[in-house]
Amino acid sequence: MSLRRGAGLALAGLPLLFLGFAFFLPLANVFLLGLREDGQWTLGYVRAVLAHPYVRHLLSFTALQAFLSTLLSFAFGFPFGWFLTRYGFPGKTVVRALTLAPFVLPPITVALGFYLFFGHTGYLNDVLRAIFGLKEPPLKILYSLWGVVLAHAFYNAPVFARFVHAAWAGLDPTWEEVGATLGVRRWRAFLSLTLPLLLPAIFSAAALVFVLCFLSFAIPLSLGGAQYATLEVGVYLYARVYLDFPRAATLGLVEFLLTLALTYFYVRGGGLFGGRQERIRPRASIPFLSRPAHLLWFPWLFLTLLVFAGPIAAVVADSLSRPLGGKAPGLGWYTLIFSPEQNPFIGTSPLGSIRTSLEVAGLAMALALFLGLATSGTLRLLRSRLLEALLMAPIAVSSVVLGLALLISLRGRPFAWLGEKGSLVLAHSLIFYPFVVRIVRPIWEGLPPSFVEAARTLGARRLRAFLTVELPLLFRPVLVAGAFVLALSLGEMTAAATLAQRDLVTVPLAIYRFLSARRFGAASAMATLLVLLTVGAVALWEWLGERTLHGHG
Amino acid sequence: MKKLLFVLVAATAGLAVARELVVYTYDSFVAWGPAKVIEEKFEAMFPGVDLIWVAVGDSSEMLSRLIAELKLGLRTADVFLGLADVELPRALAHGVFQPYAPEKIPNLADVSEELLFDKTGHVLPYDHGYVTFVYDAELLPEELVPRSLDDLLRPELRGKIVVEDPRTSSPGLSFLLWTIAHYGEGWPNFWRKLLPNLLVITKGWSEAYDLFLAGEVPIVLSYSTDTAYSYIEHGSLRYRVITPDGEAFRQIEGMGIVRGTKEVELAHAFLNLVLSVEVQELMPLTQWMFPVNRRAKLPAGYEYAVIPERPVSLELNLIGEKLEEWLSLWEGLLLGG
Numbered sequence: 001m002s003l004r005r006g007a008g009l010a011l012a013g014l015p016l017l018f019l020g021f022a023f024f025l026p027l028a029n030v031f032l033l034g035l036r037e038d039g040q041w042t043l044g045y046v047r048a049v050l051a052h053p054y055v056r057h058l059l060s061f062t063a064l065q066a067f068l069s070t071l072l073s074f075a076f077g078f079p080f081g082w083f084l085t086r087y088g089f090p091g092k093t094v095v096r097a098l099t100l101a102p103f104v105l106p107p108i109t110v111a112l113g114f115y116l117f118f119g120h121t122g123y124l125n126d127v128l129r130a131i132f133g134l135k136e137p138p139l140k141i142l143y144s145l146w147g148v149v150l151a152h153a154f155y156n157a158p159v160f161a162r163f164v165h166a167a168w169a170g171l172d173p174t175w176e177e178v179g180a181t182l183g184v185r186r187w188r189a190f191l192s193l194t195l196p197l198l199l200p201a202i203f204s205a206a207a208l209v210f211v212l213c214f215l216s217f218a219i220p221l222s223l224g225g226a227q228y229a230t231l232e233v234g235v236y237l238y239a240r241v242y243l244d245f246p247r248a249a250t251l252g253l254v255e256f257l258l259t260l261a262l263t264y265f266y267v268r269g270g271g272l273f274g275g276r277q278e279r280i281r282p283r284a285s286i287p288f289l290s291r292p293a294h295l296l297w298f299p300w301l302f303l304t305l306l307v308f309a310g311p312i313a314a315v316v317a318d319s320l321s322r323p324l325g326g327k328a329p330g331l332g333w334y335t336l337i338f339s340p341e342q343n344p345f346i347g348t349s350p351l352g353s354i355r356t357s358l359e360v361a362g363l364a365m366a367l368a369l370f371l372g373l374a375t376s377g378t379l380r381l382l383r384s385r386l387l388e389a390l391l392m393a394p395i396a397v398s399s400v401v402l403g404l405a406l407l408i409s410l411r412g413r414p415f416a417w418l419g420e421k422g423s424l425v426l427a428h429s430l431i432f433y434p435f436v437v438r439i440v441r442p443i444w445e446g447l448p449p450s451f452v453e454a455a456r457t458l459g460a461r462r463l464r465a466f467l468t469v470e471l472p473l474l475f476r477p478v479l480v481a482g483a484f485v486l487a488l489s490l491g492e493m494t495a496a497a498t499l500a501q502r503d504l505v506t507v508p509l510a511i512y513r514f515l516s517a518r519r520f521g522a523a524s525a526m527a528t529l530l531v532l533l534t535v536g537a538v539a540l541w542e543w544l545g546e547r548t549l550h551g552h553g
Numbered sequence: 554m555k556k557l558l559f560v561l562v563a564a565t566a567g568l569a570v571a572r573e574l575v576v577y578t579y580d581s582f583v584a585w586g587p588a589k590v591i592e593e594k595f596e597a598m599f600p601g602v603d604l605i606w607v608a609v610g611d612s613s614e615m616l617s618r619l620i621a622e623l624k625l626g627l628r629t630a631d632v633f634l635g636l637a638d639v640e641l642p643r644a645l646a647h648g649v650f651q652p653y654a655p656e657k658i659p660n661l662a663d664v665s666e667e668l669l670f671d672k673t674g675h676v677l678p679y680d681h682g683y684v685t686f687v688y689d690a691e692l693l694p695e696e697l698v699p700r701s702l703d704d705l706l707r708p709e710l711r712g713k714i715v716v717e718d719p720r721t722s723s724p725g726l727s728f729l730l731w732t733i734a735h736y737g738e739g740w741p742n743f744w745r746k747l748l749p750n751l752l753v754i755t756k757g758w759s760e761a762y763d764l765f766l767a768g769e770v771p772i773v774l775s776y777s778t779d780t781a782y783s784y785i786e787h788g789s790l791r792y793r794v795i796t797p798d799g800e801a802f803r804q805i806e807g808m809g810i811v812r813g814t815k816e817v818e819l820a821h822a823f824l825n826l827v828l829s830v831e832v833q834e835l836m837p838l839t840q841w842m843f844p845v846n847r848r849a850k851l852p853a854g855y856e857y858a859v860i861p862e863r864p865v866s867l868e869l870n871l872i873g874e875k876l877e878e879w880l881s882l883w884e885g886l887l888l889g890g
Contacts, residue, residue, distance in 0.1 A: 108759055119769045217756075501605075501607055517585045
């Protein structure tokens with residue numbers, strides 16, 4: 001038995017070895033820059049950085065805004081996950097895919113969407129002023145802490161919505177039904193039966209969202225104002241302005257240790273509440289609006305629509321209204337980005353960049369799913385919470401540090417043969433596999449052990465037992481995880497900018513090129529295409545998945 | 554392996570072995586198109602040579618990437634184009650560039666002497682421009698248009714100005730340096746009073762200009778060629794350049810040969826080409842900057858591009874020495890210090 005477990009561990013350990021070699025070793029090399037000087041170990045940089053009063057200010061603000069942003073993301077995301085689980089309505093696949101749209105938008109486009117929609121002269125204030133006959137803009141959300149928090153919720157509420165949805169859809173509804181027959185009030189049944197089983201997924205999402213907000217950079221500056229800057233500004237300042245890599249690495253290390261400590265706390269917290277289910281029975285959704293009480297959802301749906309669809313719609317409107325050569329453009333910006341001779345030299349045609357982005361995202365998704373599942377499986381065997389937190393590292397490092405680590409790792413010898421596109425695929429799978437782990441792990445833990453044990457008593461080997469028994473039960477979370485990686489890869493910038501040499505132009509890079517050439521309308525048109533592309537790809541992936549799932553019975 | 558295959562294919566096709574010249578630059582240089590013209594001309598001059606542009610970020614991103622690559626011993630760029638003059642001391646300290654040989658760059662003779670900002674002979678200028686304020690004539694009443702830096706402090710302009718962050722943006726840094734040059738030791742006082750008038754301090758120029766075009770603010774920190782731009786591109790004079798106190802901060806952009814390149818001759822030929830009259834005449838309408846070649850003519854519509862009476866600049870070595878101190882002081886001001 002222990003021999004078999006050892007063999008299983010060795011097999012599962014291979015992906016870990018690969019992660020160590022391709023990512024953690026180069027990362028350690030970057031951090032060493034901040035810990036060594038002239039061949040000697042030193043804590044001098046760490047002390048100097050931590051003693052800096054401005055760094056301390058950054059630290060407290062960064063933690064505060066990340067905390068508030070996580071709360072607001074939860075407030076928006078959890079009810080939406082509930083809504084998606086409980087109700088069926090036409091176009092649900094597309095709506096679900098749309099929730100991932102914010103993920104792919106570059107911060108610069110989100111800032112534009114927020115200016116145009118929530119700004120003092122934005123659409124929302126214009127409408128409110130017209131309705132109430134006011135002179136001053138009634139809603140002053142932007143250019144304050146709340147602008148930052150709202151924009152972070154815009155980005156991250158989908159994480160809560162999809163994580164909760166994935167976990168909830170897999171919960172056995174029997175207890176809730178029994179409770180209902182016994183006359184237990186609905187909200188009591190929810191609090192005592194459902195919520196505890198959802199807590200691992202909620203903690204998992206919270207860990208991710210907190211880390212993502214902690215490392216945010218452009219949004220706090222551009223929507224909050226310079227008095228609201230995050231630690232990333234410090235890393236940027238050291239690395240890009242002072243060209244002082246040791247101090248940049250030191251601050252990056254401090255950031256990394258903090259996010260990791262918090263991740264560890266969350267992982268533990270999630271583990272405390274993790275319960276196991278005894279069996280699984282699919283949950284039926286109720287048609288939305290089949291009861292008058294459903295109307296109570298409307299105010300909330302309206303608010304959600306305002307916050308999430310508003311800024312995106314503003315960017316779409318911008319792509320259709322930004323003057324082109326002094327005239328109203330109609331579809332002019334779209335024609336421009338697709339016409340070869342008019343097309344500013346973005347290094348490739350827009351269609352070429354779309355193809356590149358899709359290829360990279362598709363391959364990265366496959367690889368990240370493999371890495372994520374293998375890692376989750378290993379963690380299931382090892383049960384080390386410290387290792388679990390540590391394996392989140394790729395999303396817990398500053399983008400400047402990440403860029404340096406990828407430069408060391410993927411531009412160096414062992415991976416040089418991969419070429420630009422291959423190395424970007426690898427990079428994306430290395431950065432995004434933690435999402436797979438975070439979605440799959442809590443649900444895998446919650447699976448009834450009896451199935452696998454039964455299968456193994458019947459003589460199925462570990463791998464076969466996994467493939468035939470557990471994987472089908474994990475199908476839905478794997479589907480969601482794939483969708484996340486797809487969207488994240490389509491919108492990723494740091495690795496693309498680090499690894500691109502000559503031909504590699506992804507859609508977000510093309511957006512930046514249009515912006516830098518003052519072609520704001522073309523940038524908005526390209527961002528609109530990116531949203532459509534993402535929603536299309538995610539909807540197709542989930543639709544195919546659902547079909548396969550129902551094929552399974 | 555891929556390279557070997559390529560060489561084999563090239564040899565069988567009867568071609569000379571391909572030589573490459575890799576140039577790092579910032580994305581707008583490629584996006585606006587001068588890169589394409591330069592590439593065509595260069596490859597016509599040197600058949601069999603492939604000119605490769607790598608442009609995946611702004612100037613400071615590309616520079617820090619180049620330095621990291623050089624430290625790792627990766628073979629990267631042969632030429633770097635797009636060094637902001639204020640970055641020179643730090644770039645030289647990292648040994649990014651090797652000196653150029655003036656006799657190999659005949660077009661250097663036409664470059665104005667006062668623009669040769671690198672006295673050590675490593676980096677050459679290829680364009681220059683002026684950072685200053687631009688206002689929206691439809692939103693800002695004439696009497697509120699600032700005519701001096703002090704005018705920016707008027708209480709009527711509360712929340713009506715947007716500037717870029719000096720830590721993350723090149724015009725933002727230019728403005729900070731401008732106030733230091735203008736007010737001397739008193740610059741922190743100016744900033745203390747200015748802060749309430751700033752709606753927000755954005756990460757980069759694009760966000761600031763987005764805010765300005767969306768009508769959120771009537772005054773933005775931008776470039777002195779903006780009126781020429783909106784006139785030439787949109788036939789509009791709505792956005793107007795101001796030069797407070799007759800001043801604006803001068804930016805010179807430079808290029809240099811990366812240390813350790815094997816293509817020294819090609820690199821010199823490239824620098825010479827960028828300084829030629831025909832390439833220099835592309836700068837006004839693509840980079841919206843002024844050419845450095847005295848013989849290059851300015852296009853129609855550039856009568857709206859402003860060269861200030863008193864261009865402001867600071868001694869580069871002083872910037873190199875004091876920048877960190879100034880930025881920390883500035884950060885302190887944000888916290889109310």
